Amino acid sequence: MSFTINRRNVLKSTLGWGGAAMLAGRTERAFGFTNPNERPRIAAVGTGSRWYQKATGRDSEYGSAPRMQQLGDYVAVCDADQYRLGLAGEIVTQWTGNSPKKVADYRAVIDDPNVDIIHISTPDHWHAKIAIEAMLAGKDVYCEKPMTLTIEEGRLMSRVCKETGRICQVGTQQRSSKEFLTAIALIQAGRLGKVTKATCSIGGAPTSPRIPATDPPKSLDWNLWQGPAADVPFRYLAGDNGETQSWSRCHYEFRWWYEYSGGKLTDWGAHHCDIATWGLGKTETGPVSIDPVMAEHPVEFRDGYPVDDSRYNTATRFLIRASFADGKQIELRHDQGNGIMFEGTEGRIFVNRGRLTGKPVEDLKSNPLPGGALEAVYRDRELTDHFLNFILACQDRQDPISDVHSHHRALSTCHLAGIAARVGRKIQWDPEAEKVVGDPLAQSFIARERRKGFEIEM
Template identity: 80%
Template sequence: MAPALNRRQTLKSTLGWAGAAVLASRTERAFGFTSANERPRMAAIGTGSRWYQKATGVDSRYGSAPDMRKLGDYVAVCDADAYRVGLASDIAKEWTGESPRASSDYRSVIDDPEIDIVHISTPDHWHAKIAIEAMLAGKDVYCEKPMTLTIEEGQLMSKVCQQTGRICQIGTQQRSDKGFLTAIALIQAGRLGEVRKATCSIGGGPTSPEIPVTEPPKSLDWNLWQGPTPEVPFRYLAGDNGETQSWSRCHYEFRWWYEYSGGKLTDWGAHHCDIATWGLGKTQTGPVSVDPVMVKHPVPFREGNPVDPSRYNTATEFLIRAVFADGKEIELRHDQGNGILFEGSGGRIFVNRGRLTGTPVEDLESNPLPDGALEAVYKGRELTDHFRNFFVACQDRKDPISDVHSHHRALSTCHLAGIAARLGRKIEWDPETEQVIGDARAQSFIRRDRRNGFEIEIS
């Protein structure tokens, strides 16, 4: 895309024009990652613990950046917290030998024609806006899960990705894990018979004490951090809680506020419901009903909205059942550990990040899967880690293993579960039109208004 073309002009362009322009202007340099001068240039937008925990001041190797930097170079870092930008800048300089561009304004990254890949590790409510603008500006995207805050954002993500031809990998790394791939291969080989149900045990959500209103840290641009969401006071309470040693509306703890996330339903739900949807063969459709059989919240709700702004508000306990047109089911529940139980007419298997069990698994010793079975599940690609899969997809311009479209379908089930949980009633859903049937209030939760200045513009 011509450097003189500014962001406003880019976003006002039609999707078809944008897709043609960016595809025509890409250089071969972006598609190689073996030699130093061909490594893609990356920008990190959001430099919290999921990017790299060291950038939060914690001495830990947790995060995806150490794996991403093996295949590309971080030349820009961006975050609403200047303290984290400073740490991330130092880390990137250690890796590349050069200081990256450091900024709080992600638009400077979007406008830079020299950046090939945008790595999004912001809170959930920022994911879709940044990813859409990045794709429109001709960049490939690695976006941490969950991809979106609402179903409408997923629809927009899918549309923009398809029409621009960009590569977008979602950070649901279980899709590149051999245990989960084996589980899917067993299902597709008929080793469980007809699979009728998947139970996703994703853990319960936390509660908090009353969190007082206080001034945000001087390093944090609280207005920018809130972005598209309604403006509210900053809340913070120091204490022995999690990686931030606090309760707040902000870093890490944003997960437990419906304003910014979906609680466990979209946190671990994004991982396990994705695998469940894949196993049931429902990656191109959705449920027809979502029933909140049992849900507990830590604060009262009125018409689907929490009425106490001082405490975490996402569901703490739940059993939510999603039923598809053919009667197959996905259950999301807070108990029974962590993992996915697939039940079929000829057997059952349980899979999580450390275990794959069940009679069909035991039978592999005497009746192994045919050669190439896992590769077939892995879209015909050579088995590798999730990050290299993304870079290979950027090179050959074919869908990565965790593509936008299938993730949108799986995550829609999680979002519908959250809507049903908030309203306390069963929702009927049309997966073809992606509309709630006969419930205007529930339908209103499919999208959210965005604050002035933080709209998503695609045409």
């Protein structure tokens, strides 16, 4: 990469988890990167609400771009929606004082020698193609979760990441959160005894009315937005619904269509199952059976496919149990709030964003964890926020905290849960061969056919 980082200045400036909040509103070059050549050059591919909600026309600070721009300079933005692309260009100009390259086709930025990092915030069905081709082009990658649409894509990403030596951080930022790191440290210190089960409460998915087929907005290249997915009619219905005030097959609402995502199973599941897999010590393997104890969809399914293409189709209510060879289990369920319950032979803890409870947590007052316990969990790295962890990994060429390989294993459980829900039966999984055992229909969902012209270019 063409940039260098003064680690001492960076760490002095960030002050750990509180750094981002303390520096909010600063306009000068942050974190000691006073020389433009010390700052990585970033291209944003996908400028929707996860990148920055202001680029969708909303007055909100939500998104990852404000933090990323403190650590580097956006030099290019890319989106299939010209309206969002224009807003993103204006935002970057305000941040940097320079107008970024504005393109619809991501290949124009991964082939650009003036780009060091590709920041992917597209819908899920685009993630793997862009990330793989970016790594092959010599770029490092920050990819929002979920990393992939299928298990096959995860295997490809892991292979390419190893072969190219590129750095890829997945946007499962809970791995850099103090509550979750403390939970993992408690487990690894034996404070729960032998941990046998993790229950991930991730919430249910919405339903929709019938959404009529209509012409896409003039600003949107619908063919490009669909990309690797099948070419189908654009659907849209205005109404009092969510971020976009609509039901659709497109912006934000893509999450509720199996063609582009996995519903809540890969939306919040990508976060909580990731931590559950880490806590159970299963980041290098997978379950051997996946049982859809209960799974409901808003439309009828036949042979694993929805028969109605006018409504949302991902699972709305579910209890799906993944069992490992040693008897440990991960449950994914739609109810019981939001968070993860770890159960062990000597206690249990509950953790979510902002909350960590249970007797082993209370016992920390009289029996604290040893010094350096959180750093040990954090791969012996300095405790930072998720984005700085990525930038420092790019500098020292070591895996970031949310690496491709372990996340692939965690996300595979989410994908398998979706497959079991779709076929409506328990499936057996060989975690070494990464294949479904004795169920050709379920195995057929391990990969998806990519539309001609949008294949992954290896």
